[in-house]
Amino acid sequence: MTPNLPNSFRSGPDERGHFGIFGGRFVAETLMPLILDLEKAYAEAKADPAFQAEMNGYLKHYVGRPSPLYFAERLTEHLGGAKIYFKREELNHTGSHKVNNVLGQIMVARRMGKKRIIAETGAGQHGVATATLCARFGLECVVYMGAVDVERQQPNVIRMEMLGARVVPVQSGSRTLKDAMNEALRDWVTNVHNTFYCIGTVAGPHPYPMMVRDFQSVIGSETRVQMQEAEGRLPDSLIACIGGGSNAMGLFHPFLDDPGVEIFGVEAAGHGLTQLHAASIAGGRPGVLHGNRTYLLMDDDGQILEAHSISAGLDYPGIGPEHSWLHETGRVTYLSATDDEALAAFQLLSRLEGIIPALEPAHAIAKVMDLAPKRPKDHLMVVNLSGRGDKDVPQVGDILKSRKT
């Protein structure tokens, strides 16, 4: 543990956007004035009761919140340990937690008078959520997506186009999420006068990591209330998958100052931590990319390495800066799950609970399979089921078929 632990784990970032040494505003000068404007617009919106009321209205009637906290009885029996609850974010409109953040950012963009929205997407869940809200509010929408991801997440590409968005396949670099983010930043710097960049995770220059966290914290806030109703007390542990880390941060943040709650983040270990993977904390070190300082996968020259995960949504060589800080302070424990472990969890959950999860939360389920049997039966464990697996069905079907032959 670091010697100077904070009084609260929930007070960050500071006014310069830092969580300890992490975070910051490492962007080109062209973007800096807009980022300062955004910081101001978000602070005003946050303090405006009318903004909160409007957002709550859409969260309830359009997104379908609150999402249920569901007791996964058969998985609990199967594992024979902790009592496992799912926070059912996959039941939200658009099929994942991503919509919580997009709704908030689109409402801020409207306050700022921006008519054109851009986004990056990996699995396509953030892209679909952004395309959906842009359709709802009549805004132009351009989504950057790595060409590799366009191939493996076809159902989401079709959905985005049906919703009126333009999907731009990115051919540069590793042609996945990192490169989609580079290309979105290039678009932003070119069209800064009329364009709002709707970042999909708790990363990027300040104020994005804070703003996205705030919008996603509805997940953890609801969980507190729902667990009180179900069990009359707080959960004993929380667990969520991490690419950039927005679904995890949303669940974790409201519990960070409850020392009795153990918290686990699960990174994507791909083919294994000694081979190609996407686990920035397990296999990386602090560096600067995409507007913030955080744990990154890189070589000795500071060149960013290509990540690998079976899950397009976790296939990113970085992680949100607040997670890096929570790792260094020891408040959250970061684990990792391989492609094969996630696939096994994907199949188990489909058959035991009748829920086909996205490959992203399948990584969290994989670690539940390790942790739950070692916990007593009165241990309350909450796992964030951050997205549904419809988008992954063709890909997983192909993989399973190829393994049979």
Next chain:
Amino acid sequence: MTTRIDTRFAELKKQGRSALVTFVMAGDPDLATSLDIVKALPKAGADIIEIGMPFTDPMADGPSIQAAGLRALKAGMTLKKTLEMVRGFRKDDDTTPLVLMGYYNPIYIYGVDRFLADARTAGVDGLIIVDLPPEEDTELCLPALKAGLNFIRLATPTTDDKRLPAVLSNTSGFVYYVSITGITGSASADAKAVGAAVARIKRHTKLPVCVGFGIRTPEAAGAIAGSADGAVVGTALIDALRGSLDADSRATAQTIGAVTDLVASLAQGVRAAKQAAE
């Protein structure tokens, strides 16, 4: 403290002309060729040389400079080798200013203090780091100034009068005005708008103002040189270099000449402009 950059601008002022600032990527397409190119630039007419430090994720660069960086990395270029290249150049040339341009992460990983010491010893005069705005001055800008290097800041069309003083406060050597909102090599700079922008910046600083992003031809360089203290050309040189490579992106007998020929005609454009203006 006077650097080679200050000295060069003082000389050019006496000659009554603006600077041609040329950008090439270190290690593109390989270390030896790119060192030969840099060595040939002053004679071809470059007054100041910017050397790109290759990075995997150059967020402010267009396809040409992205590809140049990837070619260099593929050929094994590193920040350490970029500094070797600077040392190689300084063996024969102790007057042409050299500015390293790139992104922060490779420097951060090299170690800021060690990098500044090594860069200074190698003969680097200034740094342009795209992803370090004034808000992050404590990272590299202030240590660089302390180490005796110029820290050249980018000002852009979105940098308004309210913000300019903050952008200029720790800038030295020259101010680099980015003539478009966009990435390198995309749109063309509008000479008239650039003139007004340079005049606006000059109300806030006595430093020379050079203009870059979107200047490709001798005519365009000349037009910019008429209103600014220097014109920066990068993408056009990289494109000329790329056009000379073989099918496997290796240097050919034409590579060095492809770059220096274009630099010579750009230099003519820059020199003619100021004479015409006088």
